[in-house]
Amino acid sequence: MLRRIRTAVAIAVIAILTYGFIDFAGVIDNPLLQKIQFGPALLSLSIVTLVCLIAATLLLGRLYCSVICPLGIFQDLFNWLSKKFDKKKKYEFRPERPWLRWGVLAVLVIAWLCGFTFLVGLLEPYSAYGRMADELFRPVYIFGNNILAAICEKFGNYSFFKVVISLKSVTAFVVAILTLLVIGHISYHHGRTWCNTICPVGTLLGFFSRFSLLRIRIDKDKCNHCLACQRKCKAYCIDSKNQTIDYSRCVDCFDCIESCKQKAISFGPVKCGSKSADTDTVDESKRQFLKSSLVIAALAPAALQSKVTGVKDTRVPMSPPGSISHKNLLNHCTSCHLCVSKCPSHVLKPAGMEYGLGGIMQPVMKFDEGYCNYDCNLCSQVCPAGAIKPLTVEEKHKTQPGRVVFDINICVVNVNRTSCGACAEHCPVQAIHMVPFQGGLTIPETTPELCVGCGGCEFICPVKAVHIEGNPVHLEAKAPEQDEAIQTQDFDFGF
């Protein structure tokens, strides 16, 4: 029964959460399930979310890993598939590898402290899943939609619309493919090994789940050591011989409960005595954590060095409005790409080396496919990690993530002596506007203080004579002066 509920909730959660990533039509503007993910909540220090998740883990164990974490649920899907193809699939008990778990976590903490957030984002499970959803599942979904739209169009029905499928970033695409292959392989063959050796969230929650109030219990009197539960346990955490369970690795999948013919396994409040059995391992893992921290701390300067020598684009990249500064983005963003998938104009793209090594895959504004809508603030609303702080539309109008740069030597008006004005036409604040030039022509003139960095000018300019240069720390855009309203009543047909 518990297993059925777990499965049902998990399927619903992954379906809704995935839809949040692949929904190109903006049906759900502000997906909720993305806001309760542990990794982003930790980086944004969303105290409420963190306290709730930790409290839930102290109460129920790592249920989070089975019903909230999309990567966990995704692995269960592979695991389920593997059982379909291999009916005799069996697991065994394996001892915990605390050194590896806490070592990975320590590396990530240090990497983060050194501004190498890329690594954190790479392994943070929700973000790893988000990238797969955005780079891999979304194009497939859009492809299906486009076929449907094409069919409907043939019959004169315009209810569906086509959407362009484009590769947003080679890096992010490759990373997503690799994540899929690695996670798919591990979960197909080795159950939840990833979650219990590499996953930083698994390690952190595993620390709390040791003390959980409700947990899987083995009734030692009923148990006949048949190993049925152990063979079912994809977390390799049940030691049937000794009738013990490693609660730091148990993800509350409840598969064991159903496997037990003796009805010796149940989920309920911890009994006295069983707690003390665990204390040794807790101390041991703490010790391991400290040890590995020291080792990694010694390596930290090297990591720092690599950040400094990272190749940079000659242009200053532009981080999304609301991200405050490159530094703030770097410190908080786990590259889940929810903002990338939500951006209606396809302006936000996963970065390559624009922000340096540490910021690979974090969102950067690019104007190849479109420009940032003046009145749109979606990316700032959806960010679960506080990397892009929420902005109202009015606040966004006053934010300057970058500013316009104009090169008259390339401009078609100057070079070809023809009229153009595409840049000024697209500027919502007239930070670039047309002024009289020669012989009735008009040429762009910029007022960079007004610029909101939307990139409309850069997008439309036929010769790229105008572009936006990012502000590493966002500035305030000056409010455009309001012209006097034209009061004239003095007009007629004029012909």
Added chain:
Amino acid sequence: MDRREFLKTLAAAGALVTVKTSGMMDVMASTVPSGSQAAAADNADLAAVMNGEPAQMLEAAMKELGGIERFIKKGDKIVIKPNIGWDRTPELAGNTNPDLISALIKMCQDAGAAEIKVFDHTCDNWSRCYDHSGIEAAVKKAGATMVYGHEQSSYEKVEIPNGKTLKNAQVHKAIIECDKWINVPVLKNHGGALMTCAMKNHMGIVWDRRAFHSRGLHQCIADICTYKPAVLHIVDAYRTVATNGPQGRSANDVVLTKALFASADIVAVDTAAGKFFTGINKNIKFEDIEHIPDGQKLGLGTMDLESINVKRIKL
């Protein structure tokens, strides 16, 4: 079919009520009996109307031009092409007035159009433009079809044999496939072209607009107008972005001009609108709006308003 009939009756009734309340019974009385085919010679070549609401001015203009039936036939597949370029509300006049579009759709439906499609290749994000302009809602409510123009597969490459600079372009299939289309621009200031109106509105039927900008905007605008001329051009000048166009910074750039110009001659209608516009924004000289004479040179129409039958109506 019931619903269509119902809408038609509703539209007819609505039009009648509008006419009555606006005290236009005299115009009705004088034009309706003589508006038959016999009086075709009296039909105006260009109608200019001021001081009315969009639907009302359309009604008056079409009466002068001899009714919509002069331009479209029963069973025609029609495309109406407004300007929906910007993520702006109707009050800011960045786009064609939605009330005018509704009224025109109803007119075409009454004339027996078999199919009415409406689209634009927007500049700002298309779904926001379609939504905030009020046009998508107006079109759907009136029972016509809103077609998408944001995606390259909706466009097909066509030859423009009469173009001077622009020899080919990717044009929206709705325009290519329709029997007739009606061009419904909004009159605005434009940073590059100085004024945007009927000719400039053609940039919304093509996909790659950057080519226009890099190869000489005015000539390319004139060239695209030779591709498949619209049967009728109806200029919405109910509200006019007089400065900081084509988007306008705020409501301060918008003048409530309450005017409408209609003609089958694109050069004449842009000339009329241009002269009207330069009367509002006096900093712009009509002579500098080059694409209008460019269009005349290509034989698209005449700038000489004296040579054609112009009707001026003040409601």
